[in-house]
Amino acid sequence: MPYPDEDFLLLSGIQHMAFCERQWALIHLEQVWAENVRTVEGKHLHHRADDPFKDESRTTLRIVRGMPVVSQQLGLRGVADVVEFHAGREHIKGENCRLENRSGWWRPVPVEYKRGRPKPDDRDAVQLCAQAIALEEMLQLHIPSGFLFYGKTKHRQTVALDNQLRQHTFELSRRMHRLAHEGITPKAQKGRHCSLCSLTEHCQPYWMLRHRPVKSYLERMCRVDGEGL
Structure with missing residues (x-):
């Protein structure tokens, strides 16, 4: 069931929830924030990725930076770091779409930028998955995979947006809404x-x-x- 507009939460918060639900509540319910080396490095990396004036167009690739996304199913809204649209000549139902002022058919692929190295858990993957779910709703298609780009390794990591990851993403979003509705900050673990x-x-x-x-x-x-x- 879609969430009402007034109940929408920040999509970026799903990574905080996956890392620690108390951290999510401190940031998103109590408005507490603090900088450290990691957060500063992350801001610099995202600043380069999210610049909306640096969109790129090539013959077979369209790169959109800082793209607003919203998901009624998750009740989340936010900004995707980068969405790549790969060109194709033929329409494949459920896989590609039209772009304004562009000929042909285009397949979207979300790319999330992160500082550091790949994590041992799925906190980055669920954020990417939430972005993909939002794009799927907006464009009426299915996105099977996306990429995580890490600042330390300078490499992309392919993420399969499978049913298990999607289910976890929905569970986290429901937990976020429950805590927000109840105004609860969980105890530390x-x-x-x-x-x-x-x-x-x-x-x-x-x-x-x-x-x-x-x-x-x-x-x-x-x-x-x-x-x-």
Whole structure:
């Protein structure tokens, strides 16, 4: 069921949700943000990719940078770093489309730019998948794969947009909407990812995990006092 316009969330947030749902809530619900080396490098990389005045046209390739995308199914809107449109002479239903002021048929391929190296999880892939789902809705076709470009390796990584990845993307988007609707910031879950997060000082995961509720503290103290009477 499509989401109402007022409930739409930022598409880029799905990567935060895949990394840590508390991080997503701090950024998107509590409006907390902090810079570190990784976020600054990422901004520079995306600035080059998202420049809308640097679109490129070739005989068989059209490159659109900073393309706005929206998905009614996911309830997400945002900007795709790069969408490549590859030319073809024949129409293949569900695979290619027309472009304004362009002859022939064009097959879209989303390309997401990331700093660093490929991740051991799918946090980057779900963001790419969400972009693809949005493009599919907008252009009325199917996109089987896309690319992740990493700043450290300077290479593209092909991502198959299979059913498993799509299902995970939908699950994450539903979780985002649920937390946004309830206004809930989840508790910290300590892990190796905490050392990579720019919000560690705001999140205070180790302090929160060590902290005992006041009720538990008072109950424990009462038991101790009772035993000494």
